[in-house]
Amino acid sequence: MPVVFPWADDATPANLQIADSHTAFLGYFRVHRYLLRHRRHAGGWTGWMTREVFERQPTVAVLLYDPRADTVVLLTQFRLGALAAGKPCWQREIVAGEIDGNETPDAVARRETLEEAGAAIYRLIPMHDVVVSPGPSTERARIYCGLVDSRMLGGLHGVAAEQEDIRAEVVAFARAWDMLRTGSIDNAPAIIALQWLALHRTELRADARG
Amino acid sequence: MTADQPRATRRAINAPLTNADVPDSVEILNAETPFQGFFRIDRYTLRHRTHAGGWSEAMTRELFERGHAVAVLPYDPVRDEVVLIEQFRPGALAGGMPPWQVEVIAGMIEPDEAPEAVAHRESEEEAGLHVRELIPISHYLATPGGSSETIRLYCGLIDATGAGGVHGLAHENEDIRARAMPFDAAFAQLGQGPADNAPTVIGLTWLALNRARLREPAPGPG
Secondary structure, eight states, rough: OOOOOOOTTTTSTTTTEEEEEEEESSSEEEEEEEEEEETTTTTOOOOEEEEEEOOOOEEEEEEEETTTTTEEEEEEEOOOOHHTSSSSSSSEEEEEEEEEEEEEEEHHHHHHHHHHOOOOOEHHHHHEEESSSTTTBBBBBEEEEEEOTTTTTOEOOOOOGTTEEEEEEEEEEEHHHHHHTSSOOOOOOHHHHHHHHHHHHHHHHHHOOO | GGSSSSSSSOOTTTSSOOGGSSSSTEEEEEEEEESSSOOOOOEEEEEEEEETTTTTOOOOEEEEEEEOEEEEEEEETTTTEEEEEEEEEEHHHTTOOOOOEEEEEEEOOOOOOHHHHHHHHHHOOOOOOOEEEEEEEEEESSSTBBBBOOEEEEEOOOOTTTTTEEEGGGTOOOOEEEEEEEHHHHHTTSSTTTTTTTTHHHHHHHHHHHHHHSSSOOOOOO
């Protein structure tokens, strides 16, 4: 049964009015502050409201998967957000990076995979394209599955000039899934990617066997 | 790796971390708050142990602080229906995504609130739902580098009979439409745009992997 959400694509002036917007903070990150109102579901308008938005570059994330060996590549690196959240600050993650300027998401996926894991992707499959936190943040993550040959992968990687210090490890999918279930993988891009793989890996393995 | 575990499980959420809050493998050299509005941005200069041994150079990093959230995917295992809500989201708008997002129920955890209490309250406020059981799905970081935001995501077992309608707290300018729909119709929304946000994707995919188990009738007395 199709479910129709008639408003979802509709940010026209008839539905949304922005009276003011300005940059409230500009450092490495940026906060934008809006004064806006929008149409209500039941008709009429909301009151004018002030909303801050955390402006971030869109990102690309890549789960590296070897369908012949049924292994994934996980990265471990220091993460300030995890530290401040009271979670283990060496996070187990998938490859990720910001999209700068005119780069295509595919190019970012391949570049970051080389920088962070020393790997070459032979097939890139889009999994999801998500807003990571749709209330306060503009951050959008394009999440891919990158097929690789995982033999010879692992070790220390990262761009020294960016202070990256990344350990890559090849682990069986079943072990990565255990890490997800027990909470030792606990960040959204890695969870979304491993869940997608759980639903699709049988067909990827069949393709690889030809 | 216990050395990496935070020393304190709880700290003041209205100030940056200090060295008393962090493990020995991290050293905070300076911390300040360059922005304090409704949200906050902290700026740290720090160094940390490296994988190869030794210490990194000192680095400056900004961190977005917005608190921690609870999210609930309401599911009726008898009718095989979920309830999703539709509301205006400024982050999605500014990010070039559909501004009326289709989502799981969510709300912020206030200091000293239990996450389960927030889950029950928000289910009532945002969708008029009584949750009879909460099943933890994940306690995850929205984006582990630049933000401390965590989400405790639950599946909330409900009776979806008659669920739907317009909800939300008017004095908070909330304007929320709740809709009950078959699981398959909800899952088919993924990839279409409005429902493509992390909590909804994680919740619906978890349900795709677990709903057969949830639909089995519980063994009753006799």
